[in-house]
Amino acid sequence: xxxxxxxIQELLKFRNERDWEQFHNPKDLAxxxxxxxxxxxxxxxxxxxDGVSKEKIKEELADVFAYAFLLAExxxxxxxxxxxxxxxxxxxxxxxxxxxxNAKKYNEL
Amino acid sequence: xxxxxxxIQELLKFRNERDWEQFHNPKDLAxxxxxxxxxxxxxxxxxxxDGVSKEKIKEELADVFAYAFLLAExxxxxxxxxxxxxxxxxxxxxxxxxxxxNAKKYNEL
Amino acid sequence: xxxxxxxIQELLKFRNERDWEQFHNPKDLAxxxxxxxxxxxxxxxxxxxDGVSKEKIKEELADVFAYAFLLAExxxxxxxxxxxxxxxxxxxxxxxxxxxxNAKKYNEL
Amino acid sequence: xxxxxxxIQELLKFRNERDWEQFHNPKDLAxxxxxxxxxxxxxxxxxxxDGVSKEKIKEELADVFAYAFLLAExxxxxxxxxxxxxxxxxxxxxxxxxxxxNAKKYNEL
Numbered sequence: 156x157x158x159x160x161x162x163i164q165e166l167l168k169f170r171n172e173r174d175w176e177q178f179h180n181p182k183d184l185a186x187x188x189x190x191x192x193x194x195x196x197x198x199x200x201x202x203x204x205d206g207v208s209k210e211k212i213k214e215e216l217a218d219v220f221a222y223a224f225l226l227a228e229x230x231x232x233x234x235x236x237x238x239x240x241x242x243x244x245x246x247x248x249x250x251x252x253x254x255x256x257n258a259k260k261y262n263e264l
Numbered sequence: 265x266x267x268x269x270x271x272i273q274e275l276l277k278f279r280n281e282r283d284w285e286q287f288h289n290p291k292d293l294a295x296x297x298x299x300x301x302x303x304x305x306x307x308x309x310x311x312x313x314d315g316v317s318k319e320k321i322k323e324e325l326a327d328v329f330a331y332a333f334l335l336a337e338x339x340x341x342x343x344x345x346x347x348x349x350x351x352x353x354x355x356x357x358x359x360x361x362x363x364x365x366n367a368k369k370y371n372e373l
Numbered sequence: 374x375x376x377x378x379x380x381i382q383e384l385l386k387f388r389n390e391r392d393w394e395q396f397h398n399p400k401d402l403a404x405x406x407x408x409x410x411x412x413x414x415x416x417x418x419x420x421x422x423d424g425v426s427k428e429k430i431k432e433e434l435a436d437v438f439a440y441a442f443l444l445a446e447x448x449x450x451x452x453x454x455x456x457x458x459x460x461x462x463x464x465x466x467x468x469x470x471x472x473x474x475n476a477k478k479y480n481e482l
Numbered sequence: 483x484x485x486x487x488x489x490i491q492e493l494l495k496f497r498n499e500r501d502w503e504q505f506h507n508p509k510d511l512a513x514x515x516x517x518x519x520x521x522x523x524x525x526x527x528x529x530x531x532d533g534v535s536k537e538k539i540k541e542e543l544a545d546v547f548a549y550a551f552l553l554a555e556x557x558x559x560x561x562x563x564x565x566x567x568x569x570x571x572x573x574x575x576x577x578x579x580x581x582x583x584n585a586k587k588y589n590e591l
Contacts, residue, residue, distance in 0.1 A: 178419040181313040193411020201396040201585035204290040217350035254311035258528035287528040302520020314436035367419035399531040422508040435568035459544035
């Protein structure tokens with residue numbers, strides 16, 4: 156079994172043991188990703204990143220991943236495929252010659 | 265090479281071709297995760313989830329994953345390890361007998 | 374003194390007593406708004422809104438307002454003016470006859 | 483009529499003309515605050531705050547305020563009262579002598 160599939164299976168096992176599938180509709184999973192992303196962001200609030208504990212980042216980032224994997228599973232999306240597809244798409248929006256070394260948004264290039 | 269490592273290598277290649285490492289400090293990556301999570305959330309705004317296009321979810325979710333993988337890489341975190349570790353930790357916070365079938369937060373159990 | 378100006382003065386007093394102006398740059402204030410918005414959102418996670426405590430909403434919403442007022446002050450923006458101006462602008466994006474009773478985004482109308 | 487009440491009346495008028503009250507339940511309003519906060523945050527992504535257009539901040543901040551006012555109205559909360567109350571509460575969590583000049587969270591003071 157592939158790595159990501161293994162992670163998802165563990166997440167589903169945890170969820171099902173607690174009978175939580177009833178709460179995990181796509182809208183609330185998207186909400187959960189935002190809540191966890193906000194907790195991750197809070198670690199960097201008022202400071203530069205060098206003062207942030209790797210231990211805490213690890214935990215908050217794991218939560219973001221957990222709900223992102225669960226949402227991917229909900230829609231039967233293959234994580235590797237969708238990320239590689241997006242990279243390809245972004246390659247067209249951000250051609251190397253126009254975007255090299257600058258962080259402008261594609262509609263400002 | 266493992267699946268997640270392959271994804272990360274593609275993301276780094278895309279980033280390096282554009283000389284974007286200079287922008288990708290951990291704080292801005294955490295910020296980017298929030299921005300993308302917000303775009304994902306917008307798809308569900310004012311509606312129930314059944315009206316949301318899978319195609320759009322795929323794209324926004326891919327963006328969340330992309331920055332989450334890049335932040336993991338930044339801290340040299342193994343995604344599978346940190347998610348499984350978090351599942352274990354959550355298992356202690358949410359014992360099956362107390363949390364089965366309810367969505368209460370652990371501090372309200 | 375007007376109502377919003379009074380609120381802002383109290384926020385500045387609180388900030389200055391603690392010598393926190395040094396942390397309150399615009400980027401971190403925008404970050405803080407997101408962190409607090411995420412905490413507000415968490416109250417609604419996995420549930421319908423009728424199960425949410427008004428007391429907690431009051432507190433999290435107050436935090437969102439606090440940082441939003443501080444960011445407005447930073448840029449010397451008059452809150453009433455900018456909201457009324459935005460309403461006017463949205464009126465053009467969402468004409469009554471096209472948007473009445475539907476929640477479509479302006480670019481889908 | 484007081485300033486904030488005036489703003490809220492304009493927001494309700496805009497909403498009611500479009501028959502949008504049906505979409506504006508508290509959960510989706512909290513969601514909207516997050517979506518708009520994310521758009522505000524995006525303006526600061528990959529850059530320091532001095533490169534950000536005040537014009538764009540004005541618009542995104544206005545959106546955050548609009549939905550925050552609408553959520554306050556939904557719960558019949560007086561914005562001035564709840565912010566001043568929160569300042570008082572934070573004064574207890576962050577006593578001047580312990581928090582002056584540092585940005586630590588109250589549980590780390």
